[in-house]
Amino acid sequence: xxxxxxxxxxxxxxxxxxxxxxxxxxxxxxxxxxxxxxxxxxxxxxxxxxxxxxxxxxxxxxxxxxxxxxxxxxxxxxxxxxxxxxxxxxxxxxxxxxxxxxxxxxxxxxxxxxxxxxxxxxxxxxxxxxxxxxxxxxxxxxxxxxxxxxxxxxxxxxxxxxxxxxxxxxxxxxxxxxxxxxxxxxxxxxxxxxxxxxxxxxxxxxxxxxxxxxxxxxxxxxxxxxxxxxxxxxxxxxxxxxxxxxxxxxxxxxxxxxxxxxxxxxxxxxxxxxxxxxxxxxxxxxxxxxxxxxxxxxxxxxxxxxxxxxxxxxxxxxxxxxxxxxxxxxxxxxxxxxxxxxxxxxxxxxxxxxxxxxxxxxxxxxxxxxxxxxxxxxxxxxxxxxxxxxxxx
Numbered sequence: 001x002x003x004x005x006x007x008x009x010x011x012x013x014x015x016x017x018x019x020x021x022x023x024x025x026x027x028x029x030x031x032x033x034x035x036x037x038x039x040x041x042x043x044x045x046x047x048x049x050x051x052x053x054x055x056x057x058x059x060x061x062x063x064x065x066x067x068x069x070x071x072x073x074x075x076x077x078x079x080x081x082x083x084x085x086x087x088x089x090x091x092x093x094x095x096x097x098x099x100x101x102x103x104x105x106x107x108x109x110x111x112x113x114x115x116x117x118x119x120x121x122x123x124x125x126x127x128x129x130x131x132x133x134x135x136x137x138x139x140x141x142x143x144x145x146x147x148x149x150x151x152x153x154x155x156x157x158x159x160x161x162x163x164x165x166x167x168x169x170x171x172x173x174x175x176x177x178x179x180x181x182x183x184x185x186x187x188x189x190x191x192x193x194x195x196x197x198x199x200x201x202x203x204x205x206x207x208x209x210x211x212x213x214x215x216x217x218x219x220x221x222x223x224x225x226x227x228x229x230x231x232x233x234x235x236x237x238x239x240x241x242x243x244x245x246x247x248x249x250x251x252x253x254x255x256x257x258x259x260x261x262x263x264x265x266x267x268x269x270x271x272x273x274x275x276x277x278x279x280x281x282x283x284x285x286x287x288x289x290x291x292x293x294x295x296x297x298x299x300x301x302x303x304x305x306x307x308x309x310x311x312x313x314x315x316x317x318x319x320x321x322x323x324x325x326x327x328x329x330x331x332x333x334x335x336x337x338x339x340x341x342x343x344x345x346x347x348x349x350x351x352x353x354x355x356x357x358x359x360x361x362x363x364x365x366x367x368x369x370x371x372x373x374x375x376x377x378x379x380x381x382x383x384x385x386x387x388x389x390x391x392x393x
Contacts, residue, residue, distance in 0.1 A: 001356045003030020008184065011036055011085060012066065013106075014095035015043050017165055018123050018172030018200060020062040023093055025177055027065035028347035030356055034089060034372065035063065036082070037365055039070040039393030052342060055362070061344050063362025064334060069373075070366025070393035073104050077391045084376050086111050090193065091119045091180065098124060098133045108195045118193040119183040123172045127199030137201075142167035146205040147212070151222035151230055158224075171204035233280045234272060234287055237313065244296035245313035246303075248287065258308040263290040334358040366393040 008031040012023040020035075027033040037043070046059045071078040086092070092111065094101055101107045101122075108120040122128065125137035140161060143149045148166075153159040179196040187193055205212070210229070211222035225231035228251070237245050250259040256272040271283040291299065296312065303310045319325055332346035335358070342361050349355070369392045373383050386392045 001354060003028070003355050004351060004353070006030035006032075008032065008091060009089040010034070010091040010093055011082070011089045012093045013101070014093055014123065015041075016095070016168075017062070018168045018176065019093055019095040021169055021173040022123070022176040022180075023066065024062050024064060025173070025347065025349075026180070028355060028358070029349065032089075033066040034085070034368075035066050035068045035363075036073070037068055037070050039072055039366060039390070053336065053338075055364075060342065060362040064344060065359050066363065067368035067372065068363040068366055069369050071369075072391055072393075073106065075389070075391045077386055077389065079105050081373065081376070081391075082106055083111075083114055085372075086114050086118060090115050090117045091121070091184075093121045093123070093176070093180070095123045097136075098122075098128045112193065116192055117187060119180060119187060119196065120193070121176055121180045121183075121196040121198060123176045123198045123200065125199070126201050128197045132201075139165040139167045139200075142171060142201045142204050145201055147208055148204065151211060151224050151226065153224050154231065155224040155226075166207075167200045167204040170207060171200040171202075172198060175203040232277070234284045236284065238288055238291035240294060240296045240299055241292055242295045246291060246296075246299055247311050247313060249309040251309070255307070255309045258306050259310055262302050262306055262308065263287070265290060332358055334361045336361055337364075369393065 005026055008026065010023060010026060010031055010033045012019065012033050012035045014020055014023065015037075023031075023033045023035070043059065046056050048056050048058050050057055052060065069081075071081060073079065073082075092108075099107075102110070108118070108122075111120065112118050124133075125142060126132035126135060140149075143152075143162070143166060144159075146167070149159040152162075176196075176198045179198055183194050183196055211227065214220045215222065222230070227233075229235055235249055235251060237247055239245055248259065250256045250272065253269065253273065257266070257269045260266050260269040260272075265286065268283060268286055271279050271286075274280065274283075294302070300312055303312075314322060320331055325331075328348075328350075330346050330348065331343055333341040334344045336342055337360070344358070344361065346358075347355060369387075370383055373386070373392070374380075378386075383392070
């Protein structure tokens with residue numbers, strides 16, 4: 001079976017999380033993704049625990065369904081290989097700091113001269129322009145500069161590190177895929193490619209969808225636990241008697257009423273409609289008392305059949321076993337090189353025509369170097385010479 005993106009051929013120069021997660025989605029949807037990996041530069045994700053069969057679980061997941069060509073881009077022979085590939089692989093995804101690919105002779109203008117249909121996507125921390133264009137950063141820094149961290153967390157303890165990399169993935173990966181596919185649609189109309197500049201800080205700043213709009217239009221500066229959805233109302237997490245947690249999102253009366261009735265406090269429902277901070281604080285305190293009276297299991301039984309926007313806070317192990325996630329087939333079994341299977345998170349997108357079954361977990365460094373070069377017309381002798389010279393691995 002071919003996926004909906006089976007016509008796309010992508011050269012992926014990215015490392016770490018943002019670019020590889022973007023190209024994982026593309027590969028899962030059928031795109032032919034060829035990762036260009038350095039034989040000398042260590043990818044941090046390969047070192048991150050835990051490891052399964054000697055391979056980082058994260059690296060094996062992010063490299064799923066992709067091929068690997070190990071090239072030393074500082075050598076002229078490697079650049080010649082890339083120039084040949086660009087004639088066929090007309091989409092480039094890269095994640096170096098601004099100017100690095102150009103200094104290597106692989107910038108957009110240089111490769112566009114070879115293939116005018118080239119789509120070239122650069123994912124960086126701060127974008128290709130501005131005073132921070134060359135500055136280093138990580139997910140936590142982008143969230144800080146975007147303003148998001150200023151109103152996320154508790155007012156008495158400050159911002160908290162998120163459990164996921166929101167700026168990397170929601171900012172970089174997903175916007176990178178959106179920009180890439182938009183450029184593909186434009187190319188279908190014009191026959192020409194273009195350059196796509198994706199700044200993780202820019203994109204995560206745009207996720208201030210409600211708070212940012214409120215500030216720009218009305219001058220209301222968001223603060224921690226000051227708004228309806230960031231802890232300033234009863235919309236929050238509540239601790240159970242045994243230290244486990246529940247989420248309560250019963251904003252509408254249709255959900256607030258069954259919540260309060262299930263807790264034996266139907267009179268509290270009227271408080272949920274108030275915009276008064278004092279009333280919201282009172283309601284929150286009363287809900288805390290009611291949740292603390294009951295164990296996690298008691299509350300699970302209480303709310304399992306109730307449509308009240310109240311759900312337990314699950315561990316990852318519990319989420320994997322949850323009947324909703326299982327029904328959605330969000331875990332798949334992916335072949336290893338030895339023919340055994342490794343459980344991985346499945347592609348979350350569903351298509352009526354289906355998606356191809358996962359082909360393999362992340363390939364080892366340079367696993368497809370000879371295969372790719374042979375397809376370009378390189379002889380066995382020439383491939384051996386390049387390997388001996390350290391151009392490929």
